[in-house]
Amino acid sequence: MKKLTLLTIASVIIFSCKTEQKEISKSPAKFSVEEKKDSTNIKHLFNTALTQGKSYEWLRDLTSNIGGRLSGSPEAAKAVIWGEKIMNEVGLDSVWLQPVMVPHWVRGEKEEANYTINGNKINVPICALGFSIATPTNGITAEVIEVKSLEEAKKLGDKAKGKIVFFNGAFDNTLIHTFKAYGGCVGQRFAGASVVGPFGAKGMIVRSMTNGINDYPHTGSMGYGDIAKEHQIPAAAISSRGAENLSKHLKNNPNLKFYFKQSCKTLPDAPSFNVVGEIKGSLNPDKIMVVGGHLDSWDLGDGAHDDGTGIVQSLEVAYLFKKNNIKPKNTIRIVFFMNEENGMKGATEYARLAKENGELHIGALESDAGGHTPRGFSIDANQKNVHLLQSWKKLLAPYGLHDIDKGGSGADIGPLKDDHVTLVGYRPDSQRYFDYHHTVTDTFDKVNKRELELGSASMASIIYLMDKYLYTNETLKP
Amino acid sequence: MKKLTLLTIASVIIFSCKTEQKEISKSPAKFSVEEKKDSTNIKHLFNTALTQGKSYEWLRDLTSNIGGRLSGSPEAAKAVIWGEKIMNEVGLDSVWLQPVMVPHWVRGEKEEANYTINGNKINVPICALGFSIATPTNGITAEVIEVKSLEEAKKLGDKAKGKIVFFNGAFDNTLIHTFKAYGGCVGQRFAGASVVGPFGAKGMIVRSMTNGINDYPHTGSMGYGDIAKEHQIPAAAISSRGAENLSKHLKNNPNLKFYFKQSCKTLPDAPSFNVVGEIKGSLNPDKIMVVGGHLDSWDLGDGAHDDGTGIVQSLEVAYLFKKNNIKPKNTIRIVFFMNEENGMKGATEYARLAKENGELHIGALESDAGGHTPRGFSIDANQKNVHLLQSWKKLLAPYGLHDIDKGGSGADIGPLKDDHVTLVGYRPDSQRYFDYHHTVTDTFDKVNKRELELGSASMASIIYLMDKYLYTNETLKP
Known part of the structure; x- marks a missing residue:
């Protein structure tokens, strides 16, 4: 028994040893003073998400109590009310509904x-x-x-x-x-x-x-x-x-x-809404960064990975900022877009109104690729901002965010595209996504709490950095 | 309707655009001639795993028809026979059982x-x-x-x-x-x-x-x-x-x-086996590289992620070599270790016999951290080989293998540790692992086919590179 136990102890020690992996706090040595500060703030965002995150319970509520929510359906209408309610609970500076007519197809x-x-x-x-x-x-x-x-x-x-x-x-x-x-x-x-x-x-x-x-x-x-x-x-x-x-x-x-x-049939267009809320910028309230996903989903499953996760992660960005007392320079606007799945009316209306109201958008981040473990971001921006975002790799890599590449961003923020707007798509791991996509298996149990929260913190981190460093219209000029 | 359709088409185009991500074939430009060859061979290993992989069905068989297989149990005995059978099916040059007495605790x-x-x-x-x-x-x-x-x-x-x-x-x-x-x-x-x-x-x-x-x-x-x-x-x-x-x-x-x-009680030690099979090296048959995981598991679940995935991925390395007609210079030995969970008797006996028989091990790779999406490898080796393995990052990163760090390797290959032996632990994503670890939920349905196969191919790729480039006793000398 003694011999056995010693071997077992050895096994535990080896196991413990084999798990030795770099953790975040270990390598700030190569960082500048400002980068150290950023590294610490990012760590706080992750710590908060992983210990006090709200996204998982929000998602449970949305998927279990409302479920699939195709545009025009009673469930989509409930989701709008729900979205407004949780935005208010987070204590955003203002929350409002943006009316939009949406297609209404029924199965x-x-x-x-x-x-x-x-x-x-x-x-x-x-x-x-x-x-x-x-x-x-x-x-x-x-x-x-x-x-x-x-x-x-x-x-x-x-x-x-x-x-x-x-x-x-x-x-x-x-x-x-x-x-x-x-x-x-x-x-x-x-x-x-x-x-x-x-x-x-x-x-x-x-x-x-x-x-x-x-x-x-x-x-x-x-x-x-x-x-x-x-x-x-x-x-x-x-x-x-x-x-x-x-x-x-x-x-x-x-x-x-x-x-x-x-x-199935297509009924007359129905009234619906984008749900919008914001934290007002402390320095440049007129400069806006959108963080969003889409509130509607297909009807077969509960719209968990598509795109319940994107919705709750987007709102959690604001929650993490508030919890960590980060007051953004620019306005951070959370948008739950309606009708991404079949019509894009919400995104189109959001962009139209932004133009009509002369709003200045400087960036946008979308989460609409599922709630799996973080891999990186895809950037659709001018070259200067692409390079800027890629320069943050060393701050983000400890969290598994290695793929920071030029590419597309997202369907709902796409209509905001302009040479001075930095559009970013959050990119979680994609291997499991099409097991659930648009089908009956897209349910809450497929979402892992930590993966979801790591995604929220990843998004909060890049928004924190974009808010602080992004080149905007004036700084882009030579 | 027309307007709607155009918008929907736009949505699809934007979506397609947003998914634009670097794929492997695109960037061989920065590669040397030899690296291009390696990159192509690695791509073939991945293609084979993802289209003709066997690991998922092997795992279904092991977990569904045998299930949990604690050392000394009838299920563990069945798993030994099963292991020998599938190794023979892959057509290894030789397959044998290595007797070992194991603890026998029953719940x-x-x-x-x-x-x-x-x-x-x-x-x-x-x-x-x-x-x-x-x-x-x-x-x-x-x-x-x-x-x-x-x-x-x-x-x-x-x-x-x-x-x-x-x-x-x-x-x-x-x-x-x-x-x-x-x-x-x-x-x-x-x-x-x-x-x-x-x-x-x-x-x-x-x-x-x-x-x-x-x-x-x-x-x-x-x-x-x-x-x-x-x-x-x-x-x-x-x-x-x-x-x-x-x-x-x-x-x-x-x-x-x-x-x-x-x-519960502990019965007298019971006879069991490591299951071993190998592809003989074409140039240095006496130099051995082990690829393995552990065959035993806890009794509560079916031992899917711990460590059914490691077992089937290890054997798939040999399968992928054979399918791609890769003839390793050194001997590649697949080992299904017995009794990792409570005693380490299999690993200890394997290392003891290797010493007794004067075998020359140059490397070993273990998969015992679950079957989730690939993240990288952890290397326990001399500095020269650590640097060598890290120099392969550009070949491996396209497959999500970014974390190639110095660290521990694995419990079962640990006893082979020596300054001239390169020990490597395969590191999949860890977020979901402790949802299932050692409990009733560690079942086949928690394993995703692609993630499992990507793991097999990741392991085959590093073994391919290690077989080709590893510094061994003689090349380590100045």
Whole structure:
């Protein structure tokens, strides 16, 4: 027993030893006096988020008590009231609602789909795509023609006539950043119907936008573009496993008949709101930095990672500033944008009003890539500010923020783009994101508390630095 | 509708744009000819893992069909047979079992614990610690004395007499690397009983080793050190929420009586095995590099993250080499170590035999920190090889491997330590690890396929580079 115990102690010691990793406080030696101050303030932001953070409980409340909140729905209306309430609880200097009319698409009854092989009816998990029209009441039954891309579909011509076109282009899983794989496929979902409708196709189905093989259909936005009303056809997503199986069966049974039924429809536009709150700048109250995500979500899940996490992290930036008594020079404005998922009306209206009111935005940060462990930021700005943000790497790397690259920012802050505005997208790890994206599994239990809080603190840290150092219109001039 | 659609298209374009991130193939410009070759080979390893990887299905098999596999248990014996089988399936040049006697502790019946406040009986989720003795058949009932650290416990003296000592030191959640927080607390679990037993305490309970507040007791190893048999007391872990509540109640009810019962015991040592397989080196077959994890696990969950992922990733390194027709110069030896969790007998025996047989180990890589998204490697080696491994950062960073630091390696490869042996610990992201560690939630569904496969490829990449470039005994000489 003694020998055993000694070995076990050795194991614990080795284990303890193996966990020796650099922690933040250890390497401020290479920092200038000002950088040391920044490093300390950033550490405080992280400490507060990890020990007194509010984001996780806010998210629990939003996802569990309201759930999915598609634009125009009663849940979206509840989310607006909820958003205003928690902004007030944080004690922002002012909170207000920005009215905006939004599209109002409803899913209707649960969709169904199947086909028959050797006398066995095979059900396929399916969901209508946002903005799709319904099928006739009895559904659509037709032969299937499979393509792997929009380009292939464009060449179908008459071959598509009377058929259901099946877009089965899969994610390129060799791409490390899963959003890149999404970017390579999502055109099928968005534009597939507008390409094959004019050929006389009866309907379109698309493989779900996800990395893995699973049983969940992933919804998302589609559009009919400029095509004539009579060419508009019902569009739906089937699960990736359903797509794999259908593709296999089509090889031996090219004439199998696929059936699907959906009763979705687009109602008249509905009134809604962006929820906005701000901490007034102590030195330059007229200079504004936006921090935001989107309040609406798809209806299938609870909109946890998309984009509940972005919402609560954005507000937590303000909370962390207040808790640490950081008084920003410029105005920090928290925005819960409405209708990112299907219309972008909230973002468009926010930018329009900003212009109409002559507001001076100097920066914006968006969190809309999930609530996973932090990886970095993507910067859409003039070269001087890109270099500036990249110079903060040594302050941010201890928190896992290594990827500070020039690139896109976010859909909701995109309309603020201007050469003197620094747009930043928060970039958490992307590996798990498309397991949940736009589907029934996007629920609270998929979010890890620490990962969420580390994200809030990461965002607060870059806003702290941007507020202090960003080159603005006057300082950009030579 | 048209306007809406255009906006939606804009949204998709912006989204696509925002996802623009550097992918691997883009920046080989700064690479030398040899680095370009390495970069290409590494990319192939990742592509293979992400499209033809086997690790996820191996892990599903191990965790679902065998489950938890504590040393000496029937499940551990099954895991040995399973390990030998999958090593043979991969087609290693040779596969063998290395006999080793291991401790055999069994949990017995489900533990129970409770206390009563204002007439209400409060049940507490509890589990015995590995190597603890049982309570008497009727359990233990005693007053509780709470401490927050081993240091505090050491000062208890007579105050502990007749009491249950409650170690309630919590993780320091401000530490970014959760293993560091674990390191700061685990001494309570491991040595608590040996400190307070000699004071006459009747039992010890410890707050579970986890970051969050949840309802799962987390087991783990403990030891009685050199204390006399009559001072050995039953030791158990209670859930973190149970600990929080107990602590609150003790403030108003310092004399409450806590009851717990467990029937665990240590049986005679049992025969078991390390499972070993290798690809023979093409140039230096006598120089060996180990890649491994541990096959045993705690009994409460299925040993998915701890350390099923390490096992399957280690074997996948060999699989990826074979699939890509990479013939290592040195011998790559895959080792599934037995008994890491409670005794380290497998690791000790492996190192003893290596010495006895005069084997020349030049490197070793261990994966025993979970199967989450890759972050880097920790290196325990001479300065020349530390610098060498750090010089590969630009090859590895595109895969999220930024943290390539000097530090510890792993418990199972630790006994191979020598100035000419380069020991490396694979370091995935640690944020979620202690949600599952040593508890019932450590199951297959917590592992993400891509994160697991990225880990395998990360490990294969560093082994590929180590095999090619590592300074060994002769090249280390001036």
